[in-house]
Amino acid sequence: MLGANIILESLKKEKVEYIFGYPGGQVIPIFDALYDYDNFKFILPRHEQGGIHMADGYARVSGKVGVVLVTSGPGATNIITGIATAYMDSIPLVCITGQVSTALIGNDAFQESDITGITRPITKHNFLVKDVKDLALTIKKAFYIARTGRPGPVLIDIPIDVQKSSCNFVYPEEIDIASYRPNYDGNLKQIKKAADLINKSKKPIFYAGGGVISSGATQILLKILEKASIPVATTLMGLGAIEKNHKLNLGMIGMHGMCFANFAMQEADLVIAIGTRFDDRVTGKVSTFAKGSKNIIHIDIDPSTISKIIDASVPVVGDVKIVLEELINYIEENDHSDWLEKINIWKEKFPLIYKKDDILRPEYIIEEIAKISKGEDIIATDVGQHQMWAAQYSYFKYPRSFITSGGLGTMGFGFPASIGAYLGSKKPVWCITGDGSFQMNLQELSTAFIHNIPVKIIIIDNGFLGMVRQWQEILYKKRYSETKLIGNPDFVKLAESYNIKAMRIDKKSDVSSAIKEANEYSGPILIDFIVEPEENVFPFVPAGNSIDDIMRGVEK
Amino acid sequence: MKHTISVLAKNQFGVLARISGLFSARGFNIESLVVGETEKPEISRLTIEVLGDGKILEQVMKQLNKLIDVIKVFDLSNNSIKRELFLIKLNFVKENRSEIIELVNIFKAKILDVSKDSVIIEIVDEQKKIDSFIDLIKPFGIKEIARTGKLAIGIG
Numbered sequence: 001m002l003g004a005n006i007i008l009e010s011l012k013k014e015k016v017e018y019i020f021g022y023p024g025g026q027v028i029p030i031f032d033a034l035y036d037y038d039n040f041k042f043i044l045p046r047h048e049q050g051g052i053h054m055a056d057g058y059a060r061v062s063g064k065v066g067v068v069l070v071t072s073g074p075g076a077t078n079i080i081t082g083i084a085t086a087y088m089d090s091i092p093l094v095c096i097t098g099q100v101s102t103a104l105i106g107n108d109a110f111q112e113s114d115i116t117g118i119t120r121p122i123t124k125h126n127f128l129v130k131d132v133k134d135l136a137l138t139i140k141k142a143f144y145i146a147r148t149g150r151p152g153p154v155l156i157d158i159p160i161d162v163q164k165s166s167c168n169f170v171y172p173e174e175i176d177i178a179s180y181r182p183n184y185d186g187n188l189k190q191i192k193k194a195a196d197l198i199n200k201s202k203k204p205i206f207y208a209g210g211g212v213i214s215s216g217a218t219q220i221l222l223k224i225l226e227k228a229s230i231p232v233a234t235t236l237m238g239l240g241a242i243e244k245n246h247k248l249n250l251g252m253i254g255m256h257g258m259c260f261a262n263f264a265m266q267e268a269d270l271v272i273a274i275g276t277r278f279d280d281r282v283t284g285k286v287s288t289f290a291k292g293s294k295n296i297i298h299i300d301i302d303p304s305t306i307s308k309i310i311d312a313s314v315p316v317v318g319d320v321k322i323v324l325e326e327l328i329n330y331i332e333e334n335d336h337s338d339w340l341e342k343i344n345i346w347k348e349k350f351p352l353i354y355k356k357d358d359i360l361r362p363e364y365i366i367e368e369i370a371k372i373s374k375g376e377d378i379i380a381t382d383v384g385q386h387q388m389w390a391a392q393y394s395y396f397k398y399p400r401s402f403i404t405s406g407g408l409g410t411m412g413f414g415f416p417a418s419i420g421a422y423l424g425s426k427k428p429v430w431c432i433t434g435d436g437s438f439q440m441n442l443q444e445l446s447t448a449f450i451h452n453i454p455v456k457i458i459i460i461d462n463g464f465l466g467m468v469r470q471w472q473e474i475l476y477k478k479r480y481s482e483t484k485l486i487g488n489p490d491f492v493k494l495a496e497s498y499n500i501k502a503m504r505i506d507k508k509s510d511v512s513s514a515i516k517e518a519n520e521y522s523g524p525i526l527i528d529f530i531v532e533p534e535e536n537v538f539p540f541v542p543a544g545n546s547i548d549d550i551m552r553g554v555e556k
Numbered sequence: 557m558k559h560t561i562s563v564l565a566k567n568q569f570g571v572l573a574r575i576s577g578l579f580s581a582r583g584f585n586i587e588s589l590v591v592g593e594t595e596k597p598e599i600s601r602l603t604i605e606v607l608g609d610g611k612i613l614e615q616v617m618k619q620l621n622k623l624i625d626v627i628k629v630f631d632l633s634n635n636s637i638k639r640e641l642f643l644i645k646l647n648f649v650k651e652n653r654s655e656i657i658e659l660v661n662i663f664k665a666k667i668l669d670v671s672k673d674s675v676i677i678e679i680v681d682e683q684k685k686i687d688s689f690i691d692l693i694k695p696f697g698i699k700e701i702a703r704t705g706k707l708a709i710g711i712g
């Protein structure tokens with residue numbers, strides 16, 4: 001069988017549903033083979049970066065591996081930001097890149113780039129396949145590595161001569177890589193130690209990250225929380241792990257987290273960190289983080305996250321779900337009434353606030369979306385202030401319903417990821433974006449139109465690179481250096497030129513009817529919301545400051 | 557502090573770049589690096605000597621362990637036998653021949669080649685011994701030194 005066909009047959013064996021790709025000289029044989037296949041739905045973006053973010057969004061909502069297929073050189077370098085985005089958030093992707101002929105590698109051939117060299121630090125692993133006989137096994141390994149352990153992107157570079165050579169096709173059923181055997185079961189002694197600390201603790205708190213969602217641990221986490229009445233705070237990536245209004249859920253912690261969630265983290269005598277990595281956006285100044293806790297339990301699949309930032313007194317290396325399923329057996333019932341009472345007082349005293357006047361403010365728009373979608377749809381965001389408002393004011397009911405670039409903070413992620421998120425979930429998607437971020441991948445309006453994706457593009461149009469402007473206002477004496485977005489296009493006309501329905505809203509009183517219309521519309525729709533330009537995101541802990549110095553927000 | 561790390565990894569292209577990349581990404585300079593096959597030809601052993609903070613090093617070791625091609629990582633800073641091989645080209649004139657030969661004998665070094673005015677000496681030993689050997693022969697005029705970098709193997 002031809003190498004090109006081996007690739008596609010292997011993808012078939014992996015039950016791949018969608019391929020997000022873009023053709024070019026060094027992948028023509030694969031695209032030629034694809035011409036005769038109807039096993040895959042092929043999504044052709046308008047830029048390879050758009051394509052990889054779509055694959056990423058697909059993977060985030062579905063938990064399946066996203067597949068990307070691009071050509072060598074510029075095609076491959078165009079997916080780098082997408083690879084890094086997926087790597088930082090532990091998203092499983094398999095990216096296949098074409099490469100110049102093996103004989104030409106290293107000769108600066110036309111459209112050659114050393115893509116395995118370039119992506120080495122931002123992939124979980126990568127391969128260069130030099131012999132067609134290795135192709136099937138390599139693809140098997142790539143999928144296995146991408147989705148097991150701590151998931152992540154894997155790249156396979158395939159020279160064109162390998163695509164054109166032939167050999168027998170045998171797809172391995174089983175695979176074992178001796179040097180790669182993730183440890184799923186936590187050490188029982190450590191788990192018992194953890195349970196012991198939890199049972200003795202007066203003021204425990206769970207600190208849950210994206211790993212809780214990717215390991216499917218949300219149900220068992222809820223059981224533990226309820227059994228011992230322990231509150232939970234989540235990271236940005238952990239939003240949706242527990243239903244937002246559950247009485248034990250304190251919501252997001254960190255730089256723009258809820259005051260009461262941050263206070264609880266500071267005051268807790270025991271922090272149980274699960275599927276998370278103590279990112280600096282969560283901890284603020286590390287030396288004062290969780291300063292009340294005598295002990296930190298850290299449960300994570302990746303041993304290198306443990307004691308990287310903060311020393312864990314009880315480390316447990318393992319899959320969060322499997323470890324929690326064991327842990328619950330040793331957890332005693334408890335009501336922690338004093339502790340919860342204290343938190344409830346904070347909750348009442350320090351809620352999220354924004355000014356409720358007649359001005360069209362972004363927070364209000366997100367609240368209206370939350371009211372109408374009731375947590376049943378997918379919320380995807382770009383990066384900036386709008387991302388934080390979406391995280392703060394959206395209503396989350398289910399895991400895998402909030403799609404955001406947490407680790408890398410990639411502007412331009414949200415819109416293409418929304419398209420992938422729809423394909424992976426078949427649920428309507430609200431894409432909360434900014435006038436800056438949207439312009440980084442707006443070419444995918446074509447893709448949304450062609451596939452009639454029910455994505456509701458909500459532009460929080462403040463005419464600024466708002467998040468940077470906020471830092472400049474608060475930390476740099478309002479010196480707005482290069483953050484005013486002059487010369488924005490007319491987003492409504494722009495969308496219309498792509499055959500996409502669009503409207504502009506600049507009055508608060510028109511918001512709810514516009515949102516209602518978007519909700520009822522079955523195809524792609526764009527609403528350009530002209531909002532208060534200098535609204536700030538609060539609470540706010542400036543980078544490097546202690547969580548104790550949280551700025552609650554003042555009404556301007 | 558100086559650390560000696562030993563890494564067992566698959567013997568294939570790209571592995572060395574992955575491993576060295578983890579050090580360079582953190583601004584660690586590799587002092588020495590020795591790569592060779594083990595008793596199993598498909599597995600190589602890398603012996604890496606680096607200067608650095610212990611905590612960061614622990615992190616690097618965890619990251620090394622995470623690499624798909626890495627089979628095992630050991631810290632051989634303590635409790636190990638360490639050896640390095642030096643080849644030294646030295647001025648070799650009549651007046652100091654006997655003195656050089658005497659030092660070679662004392663240090664259990666070896667003369668590999670003698671030519672009209674130079675000699676090539678091989679010494680395999682631990683760092684401290686080699687350092688003092690070099691101190692002693694320096695006055696005769698060293699022309700060139702080539703060294704392998706440190707090899708280490710755990711005791712017991």
Ligand SMILES: Cc1ncc(C[n+]2csc(CCOP(=O)(O)OP(=O)(O)O)c2C)c(N)n1
Nearest residue numbers: 384385386409411434435436437465466467
């Ligand atoms: C690709 C990329 N470039 C630069 C940044 C730095 N950055 C973070 S937020 C931000 C402003 C985003 O502006 P906009 O999308 O309009 O959203 P807003 O903050 O106004 O809601 C910038 C420039 C980034 N995160 N990503």
